[in-house]
Amino acid sequence: MKEYNVAIAGVTGAVGQVFLSILQQREFPVRNLCALASERSTGKKIRFKSEEIEVKELNEKSFKNVDIALFSAGASRSKKFAAFAVDSGAVVIDNSSAFRMEKNVPLVVPEVNPDEVFKHNGIIANPNCSTIIMAVAVKPIYDISRIRRIVVSTYQAVSGAGAKAIAELNNQTEHMICRGVDNVKNEVFPVRIAFNVIPHIDIFMENGYTKEEIKMNDETQKIFNDYSIKVSATTVRVPVFTSHSEAISIETVEKISAEQAKAALSAASGVILKDDIKNLLYPTPLDTSGRDEVYVGRIREDISISNGLCIWAVGDQLRKGAALNAIQIAELLIKR
Secondary structure, three states: OOOEEEEEEOOOOHHHHHHHHHHHHOOOOEEEEEEEEOHHHOOOEEEEOOEEEEOEEOOOOOOOOOOEEEEOOOHHHHHHHHHHHHHOOOEEEEOOOOOOOOOOOOEOOOOOOHHHHHHOOOEEEOOOHHHHHHHHHHHHHHOOOOEEEEEEEEEEOHHHHOHHHHHHHHHHHHHHHHHOOOOOOOOOOOOOOOOOOEOOOOOEOOOOOEHHHHHHHHHHHHHHOOOOOEEEEEEEEOOOOOOEEEEEEEEEOOOOOHHHHHHHHHOOOOEEEOOEHHHOEOOOHHHHOOOOOEEEEEEEEOOOOOOEEEEEEEEOOOHHHHHHHHHHHHHHHHHO
């Protein structure tokens, strides 16, 4: 099998670490791995397979002989350095928001629009984690009937905000259990996250939605190549370490029964149906943390509209919502 030189930009971050583990688990044919991060991480050692690899500073000259560059170093670094990777001959798969809505950049969820991968001009964008989880869950329904409207509320784990957010939840929880509710410090989130929920992810826009919520509309339309779909999202941060949950209400053009939806979802790639309310079986973050699939349950017909379904979807946002989706894109590229 042909092997490829792979670079990971942002290798020391939460998603970068998951990139490493998934490349190993899926036996991606890596010839050489180039580990890249900011200046403060230069010289650190990361382990890949049986090797210790020194982390190098991400700069304009980092991509010589690189075939595939996996970026998860933030939008500003992607905008600054992705073009250098492309000029060096690499295909960039970018996990940030930098290029998602650019017209000539494919925005890909392999279970939904895999053929878009091959329309790239050097850069392929990974969608937002919440959008990916929702897209995987609703695609089997969309294949039965086009979707008019989605109303979604997310319950997003703190790891979606990075390693410092994980530490903040851990530290606050420990503090409150051991020392009570006074003098609890918050730096990452605007208010305390431990034993709380925060209906605010990303910056607020003029229309009252947050940027995260607008992403779910815009990205869904682009992924499905259907700009008639309307998405109204409320994105919420919850005190969970890993895996995002989503309550999704779907209005379809044609009537779909709950049983039809269950049958389609049970047969869908990348989906695990866990829906047995008689035995209180439904997905939770504990089911999906460390798993590749999106779990779906609580499937029922919406009693408020004639052509409606309600579903509950949960997925590990560091894996399917980020690193795994990017590596699946790379797998499509090398198969071609």
